[in-house]
Amino acid sequence: MFLPELSLIEAAHQRIAPYLHRTPVLTSQSIDAVSGAEIFFKCENFQKIGAFKARGATNAILQLPEGTKAVATHSSGNHAQAVAYAAKSKGMQAYIVMPETAPKVKVKAVKGYGAEVIFCAPNQQAREDTLNKVVAKTGAAFVHPYDNKEVICGQASAAKELIEDTSTLDFVLAPVGGGGLLAGTALATHYLSKNTKVIAGEPEGADDAYRSLKAGEIIPSVNPNTIADGLLTSLGKLNFPIIQKLVQEIITVDDEAIKAAMRLIWERMKIIIEPSCAVPLAVVLQHQEKFAGKKIGIILTGGNVDLEKLPF
Amino acid sequence: MFLPELSLIEAAHQRIAPYLHRTPVLTSQSIDAVSGAEIFFKCENFQKIGAFKARGATNAILQLPEGTKAVATHSSGNHAQAVAYAAKSKGMQAYIVMPETAPKVKVKAVKGYGAEVIFCAPNQQAREDTLNKVVAKTGAAFVHPYDNKEVICGQASAAKELIEDTSTLDFVLAPVGGGGLLAGTALATHYLSKNTKVIAGEPEGADDAYRSLKAGEIIPSVNPNTIADGLLTSLGKLNFPIIQKLVQEIITVDDEAIKAAMRLIWERMKIIIEPSCAVPLAVVLQHQEKFAGKKIGIILTGGNVDLEKLPF
Numbered sequence: 234m235f236l237p238e239l240s241l242i243e244a245a246h247q248r249i250a251p252y253l254h255r256t257p258v259l260t261s262q263s264i265d266a267v268s269g270a271e272i273f274f275k276c277e278n279f280q281k282i283g284a285f286k287a288r289g290a291t292n293a294i295l296q297l298p299e300g301t302k303a304v305a306t307h308s309s310g311n312h313a314q315a316v317a318y319a320a321k322s323k324g325m326q327a328y329i330v331m332p333e334t335a336p337k338v339k340v341k342a343v344k345g346y347g348a349e350v351i352f353c354a355p356n357q358q359a360r361e362d363t364l365n366k367v368v369a370k371t372g373a374a375f376v377h378p379y380d381n382k383e384v385i386c387g388q389a390s391a392a393k394e395l396i397e398d399t400s401t402l403d404f405v406l407a408p409v410g411g412g413g414l415l416a417g418t419a420l421a422t423h424y425l426s427k428n429t430k431v432i433a434g435e436p437e438g439a440d441d442a443y444r445s446l447k448a449g450e451i452i453p454s455v456n457p458n459t460i461a462d463g464l465l466t467s468l469g470k471l472n473f474p475i476i477q478k479l480v481q482e483i484i485t486v487d488d489e490a491i492k493a494a495m496r497l498i499w500e501r502m503k504i505i506i507e508p509s510c511a512v513p514l515a516v517v518l519q520h521q522e523k524f525a526g527k528k529i530g531i532i533l534t535g536g537n538v539d540l541e542k543l544p545f
Numbered sequence: 546m547f548l549p550e551l552s553l554i555e556a557a558h559q560r561i562a563p564y565l566h567r568t569p570v571l572t573s574q575s576i577d578a579v580s581g582a583e584i585f586f587k588c589e590n591f592q593k594i595g596a597f598k599a600r601g602a603t604n605a606i607l608q609l610p611e612g613t614k615a616v617a618t619h620s621s622g623n624h625a626q627a628v629a630y631a632a633k634s635k636g637m638q639a640y641i642v643m644p645e646t647a648p649k650v651k652v653k654a655v656k657g658y659g660a661e662v663i664f665c666a667p668n669q670q671a672r673e674d675t676l677n678k679v680v681a682k683t684g685a686a687f688v689h690p691y692d693n694k695e696v697i698c699g700q701a702s703a704a705k706e707l708i709e710d711t712s713t714l715d716f717v718l719a720p721v722g723g724g725g726l727l728a729g730t731a732l733a734t735h736y737l738s739k740n741t742k743v744i745a746g747e748p749e750g751a752d753d754a755y756r757s758l759k760a761g762e763i764i765p766s767v768n769p770n771t772i773a774d775g776l777l778t779s780l781g782k783l784n785f786p787i788i789q790k791l792v793q794e795i796i797t798v799d800d801e802a803i804k805a806a807m808r809l810i811w812e813r814m815k816i817i818i819e820p821s822c823a824v825p826l827a828v829v830l831q832h833q834e835k836f837a838g839k840k841i842g843i844i845l846t847g848g849n850v851d852l853e854k855l856p857f
Contacts, residue, residue, distance in 0.1 A: 257569075278815045279814075279815055283815060338812065496852065499817060499852060500650065500852070502591075503590045503591055503595060503816060503817040503818075503848035504815060504816055504817065505811060505815040505816065505817060506815075536815035540808065540811060540812070540855070540857040541857055543852070543855065543857075545852040545853055545855075
């Protein structure tokens with residue numbers, strides 16, 4: 234089992250800091266009043282490339298062997314931009330496999346960093362097959378979106394900063410897709426804030442992590458269907474045991490609850506977040522008895538929405 | 546001519562501070578790259594009630610005679626919320642005359658502060674007639690949205706903070722509707738940053754301030770038509786001479802340029818701003834030769850958009 238020491242997380246944080254923002258932690262009296270809790274939002278929507286994924290990808294790419302000329306990955310969007318951004322800052326070529334259904338704004342941004350985009354069908358198998366072909370053809374180093382040690386350690390830096398910038402939290406909540414952010418969040422919280430419980434939010438229409446935790450083994454995501462387009466992937470092999478060991482609970486919410494939480498953040502905080510990162514607030518709003526009066530850290534994962542396809 | 550001393554602006558700032566946020570000044574490398582300038586955005590979209598108008602209304606209401614029980618105003622939206630908010634925090638009843646066309650989110654917010662809303666036709670005459678009836682009936686104190694000394698001194702505090710939180714700016718840009726913010730901005734800049742030029746942005750479809758400055762007298766706004774729904778009103782009598790004396794130039798932009806600037810801020814900065822406050826950035830983007838390499842402060846006036854009626 235991969236269970237990195239705190240020193241690995243600290244080293245990752247130090248390594249990536251020059252390339253990234255230390256994002257602000259924001260609060261909203263109005264959302265506190267609605268939720269009955271005291272919420273601290275770690276605003277990774279203000280991160281480079283508009284999402285926390287810049288952390289993991291940058292940490293992974295900075296540790297590739299000297300002389301690596303190209304990197305490749307598959308991603309529905311934010312990891313794609315993250316790899317493209319990190320590759321560009323190291324002067325490498327990036328090849329990005331994206332589903333045809335990826336939001337336009339994300340495709341445009343990836344190309345804006347000078348990466349080459351290769352489209353595929355919107356399912357896990359097509360992504361992996363296409364990626365394998367690209368790697369075989371170009372010799373690029375594959376940077377997995379979440380099932381990767383350096384990526385997990387990089388993502389952990391978001392929760393590390395959140396904990397450093399707040400007083401003791403009762404809960405830290407993050408969404409779960411492949412489990413890179415969740416594993417990193419659980420690790421940082423375990424080492425730096427022992428009494429804080431980590432809970433994940435997951436869309437009902439993509440609840441493979443919830444079912445995996447119940448079953449005690451990874452149950453792949455099959456035909457997921459949710460507005461939270463960043464959370465469609467299955468749990469990673471490295472990620473699952475960390476989540477099993479350090480995450481207290483996974484709570485699911487439906488798309489209506491996700492949309493309502495997203496809208497609440499847009500209207501009350503005047504910040505743009507994507508549907509995937511409204512999931513934890515939706516969890517808090519649907520379980521007020523559990524969270525009433527508690528201090529809660531929520532990682533707002535990203536803000537890359539397609540403005541032509543808003544759910545309002 | 547009303548030309549308040551610096552001490553009046555300083556007193557207003559001190560008076561309102563306990564009720565309001567000192568909003569952040571944000572920058573965007575990506576928008577700097579697009580514009581060729583170095584821009585400092587004063588984020589009044591994060592202000593109480595989601596707009597700078599909270600400053601002026603709070604300053605005016607805090608100076609009403611002891612024993613005042615009710616206040617009234619007319620406003621297309623943000624001043625309405627501002628008066629409702631300030632009245633509530635002083636335990637007063639607020640009566641707000643709003644055009645039938647006001648964004649739903651603004652009407653809802655005004656009612657949320659416990660104010661009574663009275664609707665009228667969407668023109669200046671109907672607003673004033675309805676307001677007069679309300680004042681006659683209730684005895685409420687009228688707080689004008691912009692043609693009011695305390696309001697002007699309150700709005701000046703936004704530029705005061707912007708200047709305090711940045712190093713010397715070449716330009717400060719603000720939008721102009723009734724001229725409360727612009728007069729306040731010009732006053733604060735005049736006293737606190739002598740070499741900084743103040744320029745206003747105005748929608749082509751509501752260019753009464755541009756024409757008034759050319760003509761040397763107030764030319765009322767007749768049938769204005771622009772997406773910038775906060776800038777429909779005519780210049781105030783107190784505001785005009787201050788603007789004449791201290792504002793270097795008014796530059797107009799069309800609605801397409803306003804929409805493009807709004808979208809750029811949403812996509813690159815991940816913050817929600819309303820169309821009216823995209824006007825100054827639209828000015829900068831359309832006059833790159835004038836602003837290239839300059840340090841520019843822009844007051845982002847508010848973030849209260851109707852999410853069901855977005856221009857994207």
